[in-house]
Amino acid sequence: MADLLAGRRVAVVHEWFSAVGGSENVFLAIADLIPHAERHVLWAExxxxxxxxxxxxxxxxxxxxSKALALPLMPLAWRTTKIDAEVVISSSHAFAHTxxxxxxRHLSYVHTPARYVWSPDFDGRGANPLLNLPRKWLQHADVSQSRHVHAxxxxxxxxxxxxxxxxxxxxxxxxxPVDVDFYRTEKTGDDYLLGVGRWIPYKRFxxxxxxxxxxxxxxxxxxxxxxxxxxxxxxxNVQFEVHPTKARLRELYAGAKALLFPAHEDFGIVPVEAQAAGTPVVGLDRGGLRETVVPGETGFLADTTDPRVYAGLVTATKDLDPRRIREHAATFGHDRFAARMTEWIGDAVR
Incomplete structure (x- = not known):
C-alpha cells in the first residue's frame, strides 16, 4: 500500500476518537497501511x-x-475543514464521508450510514427527541455533501x-480486520455462556x-x-467482568460453551474473536452474523427473541468442531483486510 501511494499526499479521516472500538481499529489499520498519511478526526479524547x-x-x-447535540454540526465541521491531500480516505459511521x-480523490470506508439519521429505530440512542427536527435536513446534507466521493x-x-x-x-x-491471531487458542472448557460488548440496550444483554x-x-x-x-x-446467576483486558477476554472466549449474540449488528467483531478461540456463536439471524457465522458449522442463528429457541441452539453446539470454527475465523484476519483494502484503493486511485 505504501508503494501504491508513495509520493502522494494522503489523509485518513475518522469521526470522533474517544476509545478503541471497532471503527477506531479500522481507522488505525488503514492509517498503518499508509504510514505517511495525515490523520484527521472531529475530536479526540x-x-x-x-x-x-x-x-x-x-x-x-x-x-x-455530547454526540447527540454535536451531530447537526458535524457536516458543517467537515465541510469547513480543508485538507491538503491528493488522496483522502474517510472512515465513516456518521458524516466523515462528507x-x-x-x-x-476521495475514497470512503463505511461502517454504516449514520444510524441516528437513517435508522433511529435500529439503535435506541438515535431516538433522542432533539434529533427529530434536524433529521430530514441531515439526511439531505448526508447525500448532497457526499456526491464528491469517488468510491x-x-x-x-x-x-x-x-x-x-x-x-x-x-x-x-x-x-x-479482526485480531484472530491473538484470540486463536485451544478450548479450555464449556462451563458457561458468554456475552461481550458495550452494555447498551440494542446489544440485548x-x-x-x-x-x-x-x-x-x-x-x-x-x-x-x-x-x-x-x-x-x-x-x-450472572458474573460481571468489567472492562477485561484482551488476555482475560481470550480466556473467557476459550472457556465458554457458546457466545450469545442476539443483536442486529452491522458486522460484529466480537463473534469472530470468539470463533478464533474455537467457541461457537448463537445469535440473531440478521445483519453481519449472516456473513461471519456458518450455521451448523460455526454456530447457529435464529430470527426470534424467544430465549427458549436460543437455549435449544446452545444445546446443539455440542456437535460442532472447534477446529472448523477456528479455521473459519482465520478468514477475517488483518492480512486479508490489508489485501482487500490495497486492491480496493488501487482500483479507485488509478
Missing amino acids: PDAPAADLHETWLARTPLRR VNAGDA YAANSREVQERIRRFWKRDATVVNP DLMIDIAEAAGLPLILAGGGPEEAALRAKGR
Whole structure:
C-alpha cells in the first residue's frame, strides 16, 4: 500500500476518537497501511491511544461532550475543514464521508450510514427527541455533501445494502480486520455462556440473561456501559467482568460453551474473536452474523427473541468442531483486510 501511494499526499479521516472500538481499529489499520498519511478526526479524547491526530473546531467546543447535540454540526465541521491531500480516505459511521476533500480523490470506508439519521429505530440512542427536527435536513446534507466521493467500501453486505438504499451508490465489501491471531487458542472448557460488548440496550444483554436462564447455565457478561445497574438487578446467576483486558477476554472466549449474540449488528467483531478461540456463536439471524457465522458449522442463528429457541441452539453446539470454527475465523484476519483494502484503493486511485 505504501508503494501504491508513495509520493502522494494522503489523509485518513475518522469521526470522533474517544476509545478503541471497532471503527477506531479500522481507522488505525488503514492509517498503518499508509504510514505517511495525515490523520484527521472531529475530536479526540485526551487518553486516545493514537498520536498526531488533527482535530476540527468542534474539539474546541463543549459539544464534544455530547454526540447527540454535536451531530447537526458535524457536516458543517467537515465541510469547513480543508485538507491538503491528493488522496483522502474517510472512515465513516456518521458524516466523515462528507469531508471537504477539495480536488483530491476521495475514497470512503463505511461502517454504516449514520444510524441516528437513517435508522433511529435500529439503535435506541438515535431516538433522542432533539434529533427529530434536524433529521430530514441531515439526511439531505448526508447525500448532497457526499456526491464528491469517488468510491465506497462497506464493512459488510448489510452496510452495502444500506448504502444502496439510502445514498443510491454502489460499494465494495471489505470486511474489517479482526485480531484472530491473538484470540486463536485451544478450548479450555464449556462451563458457561458468554456475552461481550458495550452494555447498551440494542446489544440485548437483557435477552442473554433470559437465554442463560432458559438453558440452565451460568452466564458471564464482559464489557461495561450505562446498562450495568439494570443488568445486575436482573441477573441472578450472572458474573460481571468489567472492562477485561484482551488476555482475560481470550480466556473467557476459550472457556465458554457458546457466545450469545442476539443483536442486529452491522458486522460484529466480537463473534469472530470468539470463533478464533474455537467457541461457537448463537445469535440473531440478521445483519453481519449472516456473513461471519456458518450455521451448523460455526454456530447457529435464529430470527426470534424467544430465549427458549436460543437455549435449544446452545444445546446443539455440542456437535460442532472447534477446529472448523477456528479455521473459519482465520478468514477475517488483518492480512486479508490489508489485501482487500490495497486492491480496493488501487482500483479507485488509478
